Amino acid sequence: MKSKVWHIIGDKRAGGSNHFVKQLVVSRLRDRFAFLVLRLEEARALLKTEKPDLIVFHYPCAWKYLWDLVYFKTKSPLFICEHHYCQGFEADQVHSRMRFRWLLRIAYGIANGVVSVSQAQCQWMLAAHLVNPRKVRVITPASRVENLLTLPAKFPSSPLILGAYGRFARQKGFDRLLKVMAQLPSEKFQLLLGGYGPDEAILQQLAENLPQVQMVGTIGDVAQFLSRCHGVVIPSRWEPWGLVCLEAKAAGKAVLVAAVDGLPEQVQGCGEVIPLNDLDAWKDAIAALAEQDLITWGKNGRASVVNAWENCLDHWEAFLGDVTM
Structure with a gap:
């Protein structure tokens, strides 16, 4: 039986994380995993009657989502895929670094783990003590090209x-x-x-x-x-x-x-x-x-x-296989 993997995503734009998730769920990995792409409110409703084997949270972390993360964690293993925040974002957009970092520490701490999208982002997370090193792994995104x-x-x-x-x-x-x-x-x-x-x-x-x-x-x-x-x-x-x-x-x-x-x-x-x-x-x-x-x-x-997309799929397959065993 295929493992049920829910991707919770709110980005409706053509590019970025939405583009990546859309390609991922119709890739060869669908032969092994039963993917479902949901908005936050849809996931809340569906969890009343269904139980996934894994939830991957693609929304940007925010104080208003912390209780959702807690709720999701009670229903399924939960991983945050961090498409949004990085050192450059913090330098340009964040007025209170202490408050911002506490938000991320709490959010990442609630989740079972974090998927970082680059080595630089991961190094920033670790240097800022945002996440336990054992809970983060790097999978660089790709697309079909x-x-x-x-x-x-x-x-x-x-x-x-x-x-x-x-x-x-x-x-x-x-x-x-x-x-x-x-x-x-x-x-x-x-x-x-x-x-x-x-x-x-x-x-x-x-x-x-x-x-x-x-x-x-x-x-x-x-x-x-x-x-x-x-x-x-x-x-x-x-x-x-x-x-x-x-x-x-x-x-x-x-x-x-x-x-x-x-x-x-x-x-x-x-x-x-x-x-x-x-x-x-x-x-x-x-x-x-x-x-x-x-x-x-x-x-x-x-x-x-040349092999970026297949390499990306290999890493996601290994990750999903590890956490849904």
Whole structure:
């Protein structure tokens, strides 16, 4: 009989944790596990009549959810998959570090364990004494990228076309990227900026008089978007992992990423890691791209993620098998 695994998730956005969970539950693991994806209120109701073998909690931890965690723990083994919080988030968004850390210590303490999404995030958890080292394991997320792995190489030309995409929100740092692009010549560098979100008006205003920037709206076809780019820029203020980096590498694109959280560990021989708040360093790194071997960077990045999805599934299968025995 298949083990019953419930994924409790509230994220309705197309990307991020929602995208990952949707792909996970229809993967080959469904041959071994009976997955159910539920919102919090649906899980509360269903627990009155059913008992899962495992609950994986994907919501961001919050004081209002602590009693739910306690309740879930009385019904089933409970693990928190931490897609949300990291050192960069704490530095940029948290006003009371003591209160924030106590929240996480209590939440992680209630759960049977925590799944961390990057080595950097895990190191932050342990350094801040947020979780017992025996209760945390790292499983880096991935996604199916077969259509990206077959994209042909795009040889450098002038202007060099860079891509950046994601939610238009403070986290992604696109406001700073536009300020950097304003200092670069439009005849040598172009930026395609794709996405949507609450900061769209701000970004539109910043890009209004920049001929080197094209706002392309929501990205419906990631492969088609990336096929237009020579490289991808990821200037996030925080990023526990960062699936955009994996997608860019699968597409054979050089990457420039912020030196924050889970991004640097994804860049080995396929791009550069730039200091988070040094806009001059970002300008210099982009300006130097024309002199870099972007094709080799692209090949190296692609080679590093060819088996990323299958490796991710292997680790999730081992984890789920261990905790549902």
